[in-house]
Amino acid sequence: MGDIVMSSHLAEGMRSKYPNARICWLAEPQVAPLLEHNPALNAVLVWPKARWKRLFRTRRLGTLFSEIRTFMVRLRAERVTLAIDAQGLFRTRLLAWLSGAKERIGFESREPGRFLMTRLLGKGDNAHLMGSEYFYLLRQLGVATDELRQAVYLAPESCAEARTVLADAEVAGGYVVFAPFTTRPQKHWFEQSWIRLAREITHEFSLPVVWLGGPDDRPVAEVLVNAGGGVNLAGATSLATSAAIVAQAALVIGVDTGLTHLATAFSVPTVALFGSTCPYSETCSPVTTILYHQLPCSPCRRRPTCEGRFECMQMLTVEEVVQAARALPVGGVHP
DSSP states (O other): OHHHHHTTHHHHHHHHHOTTSOOEEEEOGGGGGGTTTOTTOSEEEEOOHHHHHHHHHTTOHHHHHHHHHHHHHHHHTTOOSEEEESSOOHHHHHHHHHTTOSEEEEEOOSSSOGGGOSEEEOOOSOTTBTTHHHHHHHHHTTOOOTTOOOOOOOOHHHHHHHHHHHHHTTOOSOOEEEEOOOSOGGGOOOHHHHHHHHHHHHHHHOOOEEEOOOGGGHHHHHHHHHHHOSEEOTTSSOHHHHHHHHHTOSEEEEESSHHHHHHHHTTOOEEEEESSOOSOSBOSOTTEEEEEOOOTTOOOTTOOOSTTOOHHHHTSOHHHHHHHHHTSOOOSOOO
16 A cells, blocks of 8 residues: 555656556555546556465466466556556566566566566665655656655545544544554554553544554554544555545554555645654655654664664654644644
8 A cells, every 4th residue: 555655646647748648557456446536547457466376375276377367368458558567576577567568667676577677777866755766767757747746536435434434433523543553563653652642642632533454453453542542443444435534634643554655645744653664754745744763773674683672663752743743734624
């Protein structure tokens, strides 16, 4: 989800360059709702990655190869002339090749499959900006990027569903979203810190806290709600509805996770807490504040050396987060 958000301006950029082209985005099914209503796209093509992995694990290789071939035929029916690999992974390079595009452009990386691409690019020299590599890619293709920024479009039905879910949870008016969950423990803040923060934010802004995350996060979110207050909606809604809840929030506070990046794309006042990763320190949104204390070992990304202490996250204090939130234009419900 984070990759979709951070590269979302690719669609508008390519549309400005090729106003009459058919532009498609290839994505996994769970993130397709973040793309389906983008006015710069003609179609979202769904790649059944999870199904292919299940077929491979269960040794149903005949079925797998048959489905890959069918998928390739579907891709090539689009008559793709240019394929952009926005991730630089072996699997995304393979998908670009399967499209049949004569021109296949992607990023340099250590991943195998360089031969699958016709042109490889660096990522530019401004890694501090959110989505900087995609701005750089567009400029290499002759696209003006000064007016571009990340943008995610939602269906009106998703926004209406979000309001219904909030009303059912007895959340009326403005609210603050907490996004404390990720798939990597080194990116987490600490439960006691979230609990204290929930109490402080509720007192500071007189707004309830809505906790968001995935289905696997729901039990921990329940613990946090019981101790810190608020409403547990983790795993209780679709991705599109959760995105709409973020879009209509008065304030979002989160770690390095897709929901936090979404808030920035929606220009919702946001406080982002980074430690083991610092994917960016600048954004196109004037109402996002990034808190990050760099240590000699950071960013360690997927290879922490602190034996679970995570000092980089410990250095982020509740007081610091509250102070950052105070400096933002926290208001009521966004239109």
